[in-house]
Amino acid sequence: MMKLLNKRNIILILILLAVVFPFINQNQYYLHILTLAFIWTIAVYGLNLLAGFTGYLSLAHGGFFAIGAYGLGLLTVKGGLGFWLSFLLAPLITMAIGLVIGLFALRTKEHFFAIYTLCVGYIIYLVIDKWESLTEGVRGLIGIPAPEPIGPITFTTPIAQYYLTLVIFLLVVLIIYRIVHSLTGRTFIAIRNSEELALSLGISTKKNKLLSFVLSTFFAGLAGAMYAGFIRFIGPEIAYTTITFDLLTYMIVGGIGTLAGPIVGTFLILILSQNLQFLQDYRMLIFGPLLTLLIIFSPRGIVGFILLHYSNWKTKKRMTIPKDQVKEG
Amino acid sequence: MILQTSQLTKKFGGNVAVKDVSFSIQQGKVNAIIGPNGAGKSTFFNLITGIHPPTEGQIFYKGEEITKYPANKIAELGLARTFQTTNLFERATVFDNVVVGHRLRTKSNLFDAIFRTKRLKREEETCKEKALEVLDFTGLSNVSDQLVANISQEEKKRVAFALALATEPEIVFLDEPTAGVNPDETEELALLIKKMAEKGLTVCLIEHKMQMIMSLADQIMVLNYGEKIAEGTPEEIKNNEEVIKAYLGGGSASA
Ligand SMILES: Nc1ncnc2c1ncn2[C@@H]1O[C@H](COP(=O)(O)OP(=O)(O)OP(=O)(O)O)[C@@H](O)[C@H]1O
Ligand SMILES: [Mg+2]
Numbered sequence: 001m002m003k004l005l006n007k008r009n010i011i012l013i014l015i016l017l018a019v020v021f022p023f024i025n026q027n028q029y030y031l032h033i034l035t036l037a038f039i040w041t042i043a044v045y046g047l048n049l050l051a052g053f054t055g056y057l058s059l060a061h062g063g064f065f066a067i068g069a070y071g072l073g074l075l076t077v078k079g080g081l082g083f084w085l086s087f088l089l090a091p092l093i094t095m096a097i098g099l100v101i102g103l104f105a106l107r108t109k110e111h112f113f114a115i116y117t118l119c120v121g122y123i124i125y126l127v128i129d130k131w132e133s134l135t136e137g138v139r140g141l142i143g144i145p146a147p148e149p150i151g152p153i154t155f156t157t158p159i160a161q162y163y164l165t166l167v168i169f170l171l172v173v174l175i176i177y178r179i180v181h182s183l184t185g186r187t188f189i190a191i192r193n194s195e196e197l198a199l200s201l202g203i204s205t206k207k208n209k210l211l212s213f214v215l216s217t218f219f220a221g222l223a224g225a226m227y228a229g230f231i232r233f234i235g236p237e238i239a240y241t242t243i244t245f246d247l248l249t250y251m252i253v254g255g256i257g258t259l260a261g262p263i264v265g266t267f268l269i270l271i272l273s274q275n276l277q278f279l280q281d282y283r284m285l286i287f288g289p290l291l292t293l294l295i296i297f298s299p300r301g302i303v304g305f306i307l308l309h310y311s312n313w314k315t316k317k318r319m320t321i322p323k324d325q326v327k328e329g
Numbered sequence: 330m331i332l333q334t335s336q337l338t339k340k341f342g343g344n345v346a347v348k349d350v351s352f353s354i355q356q357g358k359v360n361a362i363i364g365p366n367g368a369g370k371s372t373f374f375n376l377i378t379g380i381h382p383p384t385e386g387q388i389f390y391k392g393e394e395i396t397k398y399p400a401n402k403i404a405e406l407g408l409a410r411t412f413q414t415t416n417l418f419e420r421a422t423v424f425d426n427v428v429v430g431h432r433l434r435t436k437s438n439l440f441d442a443i444f445r446t447k448r449l450k451r452e453e454e455t456c457k458e459k460a461l462e463v464l465d466f467t468g469l470s471n472v473s474d475q476l477v478a479n480i481s482q483e484e485k486k487r488v489a490f491a492l493a494l495a496t497e498p499e500i501v502f503l504d505e506p507t508a509g510v511n512p513d514e515t516e517e518l519a520l521l522i523k524k525m526a527e528k529g530l531t532v533c534l535i536e537h538k539m540q541m542i543m544s545l546a547d548q549i550m551v552l553n554y555g556e557k558i559a560e561g562t563p564e565e566i567k568n569n570e571e572v573i574k575a576y577l578g579g580g581s582a583s584a
Binding site: 175178179182183184185186187189190193194196197198199200201202203204205211215311 | 399443449453456495
């Protein structure tokens with residue numbers, strides 16, 4: 001009971017902080033970084049659902065992020081569709097492409113799956129980079145419109161964009177939380193644990209793996225569309241495999257297969273790299289070894305580390321309670 | 330006769346792991362499969378439960394041919410199994426491991442999960458109740474909220490049983506259920522297996538521990554190099570020449 005209250009309070013305080021942040025912070029740049037962090041976190045949640053909870057490490061995730069971004073960009077700039085309609089369609093298109101790719105990719109497992117999806121991610125980059133008549137290639141897509149006003153609410157100021165992003169972000173966290181804590185989530189976890197066992201428990205691993213894959217591409221596409229609507233200029237570099245590896249790093253640092261991991265990892269690294277910007281690319285000299293140490297000492301990242309020590313502390317407490325009661329009695 | 334195999338054969342490349350095995354599993358009884366290492370016992374289980382497709386032959390369950398069914402469909406029909414090495418989720422509690430065992434009897438999908446529908450809540454309740462029931466049956470109620478990593482080998486075997494039972498099976502296939510467990514605990518597990526049969530379940534198990542098999546089984550089949558070399562009651566098997574040869578002399582004696 002105490003634990004539940006504590007957890008809920010922490011979440012409420014964090015949400016409150018996020019809501020009042022624009023009022024206590026006057027620096028536009030920080031607001032920009034934070035908005036981006038929310039967007040990246042959504043993409044990391046997608047990756048975590050598949051890699052963390054279902055056990056399939058996709059390295060095409062940055063590619064799907066780019067499909068979402070280009071989906072929104074092309075539908076608005078070249079297709080002439082309204083922002084919101086495009087915003088709705090972009091993640092759906094990403095999902096449809098994800099479904100087709102998933103059907104093939106999920107015939108492989110483990111490192112073969114990782115390598116296969118790495119290739120898929122690179123092909124997505126090539127298509128975006130080379131198909132100039134559609135995507136404008138390296139010139140990039142400019143003039144992506146800002147979200148249209150909904151009734152009296154407009155989204156032209158950075159603060160409005162921040163709140164829009166925050167609302168979608170909170171919705172995503174709620175949806176992910178519900179999926180992970182449902183029978184569907186338990187099914188994914190069973191597959192991650194042992195596909196053979198899951199099969200023999202009557203779980204259709206094929207269907208559920210595909211579901212998880214398609215869901216992960218949905219969140220990647222959604223984040224991509226949000227990114228395009230926020231930055232309003234996109235180029236093929238958003239499909240670089242380095243984006244995938246950034247997302248992967250956020251997930252691993254925060255904690256793969258944990259619910260809070262994507263938030264912790266993404267925010268921590270984005271804020272740290274802002275503060276270490278004076279080091280330029282030498283930042284990697286710090287991040288590299290830190291990441292290695294983290295993986296060695298806590299394979300489930302920062303959140304996994306905390307959870308482990310929290311549960312150890314709890315068992316210790318539980319073991320001491322009876323003694324106390326004996327003394328009292 | 331609840332389940333029958335007819336001339337079941339499995340080849341892995343040039344290696345014939347199971348050869349022409351026709352066997353009938355008797356309903357409500359304890360059916361045992363014994364044989365030396367590498368005789369094809371686990372492979373035989375994998376064929377019946379749909380993990381591997383047979384190269385030749387057929388499998389019938391209650392008169393229905395299930396030879397080509399996928400493993401998950403076979404589980405739905407009421408065939409549950411455990412594996413030679415337990416592959417539980419060590420970092421989760423015993424209870425959480427077992428809850429998913431009843432998933433195949435539920436229908437909740439992604440929509441139910443996102444909107445937390447009545448159906449999801451109801452089915453989650455059913456799964457949890459089922460978990461409590463099978464944990465009670467397997468004598469694990471006292472460790473249900475412990476992490477699997479922290480329980481004993483024998484308890485892990487029980488969790489694997491519990492998981493299989495949570496699927497509401499009619500037959501359970503147990504692959505070496507007492508491997509790696511000390512003699513006292515083996516006896517405890519044998520009692521649990523007996524209890525499962527008494528409850529009306531059909532049991533089919535693979536074992537190396539002769540003493541246990543002889544006291545537990547109603548019917549025994551002996552495999553050697555993938556072939557059925559004997560079949561009968563424990564009494565018959567004990568006195569069977571071929572079996573004695575296979576166990577004492579190995580392959581060279583029979584060649
Ligand atoms: N997936 C597989 N691929 C290739 N060969 C296999 C496979 N599974 C089993 N075999 C081979 O089939 C033969 C029978 O193996 P199986 O595991 O069925 O024996 P077993 O009777 O269960 O032995 P044990 O008592 O050691 O468990 C062995 O030669 C084994 O190497
Ligand atoms: Mg075996």
